[in-house]
Amino acid sequence: MTRQEILTELKKVLSPYTLEKDALANIDESTNLITDLKINSANLVDIIIDAESKYNIEIDYDSADKMVNVGGCIDVIEEKTNQQI
Amino acid sequence: MNNHILNHLPYKSTFRFIDNITSLNENGVTGDFTLKQDAFFYEDHFEGNPVTPGVIITEIMAQIGLVVLGIFLIMKEPGKDISTDPALYPVLTSTDVSFYKMVLPGQKVTVISKKQYFRFGKLKCTVEMLNSSKEIVARGTFAGIIKHIDLK
Numbered sequence: 503m504t505r506q507e508i509l510t511e512l513k514k515v516l517s518p519y520t521l522e523k524d525a526l527a528n529i530d531e532s533t534n535l536i537t538d539l540k541i542n543s544a545n546l547v548d549i550i551i552d553a554e555s556k557y558n559i560e561i562d563y564d565s566a567d568k569m570v571n572v573g574g575c576i577d578v579i580e581e582k583t584n585q586q587i
Numbered sequence: 588m589n590n591h592i593l594n595h596l597p598y599k600s601t602f603r604f605i606d607n608i609t610s611l612n613e614n615g616v617t618g619d620f621t622l623k624q625d626a627f628f629y630e631d632h633f634e635g636n637p638v639t640p641g642v643i644i645t646e647i648m649a650q651i652g653l654v655v656l657g658i659f660l661i662m663k664e665p666g667k668d669i670s671t672d673p674a675l676y677p678v679l680t681s682t683d684v685s686f687y688k689m690v691l692p693g694q695k696v697t698v699i700s701k702k703q704y705f706r707f708g709k710l711k712c713t714v715e716m717l718n719s720s721k722e723i724v725a726r727g728t729f730a731g732i733i734k735h736i737d738l739k
Contacts, residue, residue, distance in 0.1 A: 544680030544732055547709040566707055 503583065505531075508576045515552050519545045531573030546570075557583050595658050596650070597676060601627050604647040611659055614702050615712070618651040621695040629692055639690040644716065644725050649679055652700030652714035653729045660705050661733055678734045680709070684727030688718060695719050700729075708732050 503511075513526060520526055520539040535541045541549070550561050550569060559582035561569075568574040589608035596603065610617040622639055629637035654677045690696060696716050703711040711730040718724050 542680065544709055544730060547707045548711075551704065551706065563707065 505576050508579050512575055529572050533572040592655055592658055604650050616656040616700050619697045620647055622692055624692045637692050641686055645684050648698050648714045648716055649729055651698040652712050653731050657710045657733050674735050674737055675733055676736045677731055679731045681730045684725055686725045688724045
């Protein structure tokens with residue numbers, strides 16, 4: 503998967519957790535999940551769990567800490583899915 | 588046997604809504620509470636016609652279903668002891684509850700909570716409340732965290 507493909511899929515994962523639909527449509531790697539998308543910080547855990555089941559990966563504490571912006575989420579998903587191959 | 592965990596609850600007197608924990612393990616908790624006839628909210632909700640407010644039902648479900656189980660799970664983690672850190676407080680992060688029956692003063696309710704997950708410090712549970720006739724009073728999904736908060 504390219505980073506762009508992951509970003510497109512990530513939008514679907516984030517969608518249930520944000521009301522900022524315009525901001526979501528225009529996300530890039532620097533978009534912050536909490537300040538830009540106004541996601542409840544406790545829902546980051548649900549986003550991690552949804553991403554795990556979508557990509558069949560396991561995300562640990564250290565990786566979860568990086569998932570504050572879209573670029574960080576893509577880094578983690580890219581790294582974990584590559585480990586499977 | 589499980590009631591020792593009640594000593595760790597931060598709620599006191601009029602805002603403590605747990606009498607007994609009858610079952611408690613990593614996957615869930617069951618507990619009960621009897622609404623006091625003279626609880627502060629009955630005087631005004633409603634005047635001359637006391638009914639337990641939905642927000643109190645929600646709080647009872649959260650205290651038994653989420654906070655008790657959350658403290659239990661956190662105390663099982665190495666190096667975590669809620670009794671030595673007085674600034675640890677439970678924080679409710681989301682609820683989604685449906686109500687089916689009224690609860691009147693003096694009624695005993697039982698709360699049954701099943702863990703959906705406990706990860707990254709967040710606990711999410713499916714919680715039901717039953718009355719003494721085993722009828723469903725309320726059912727919902729609750730999530731929360733236990734957080735270090737310096738209130739001063």
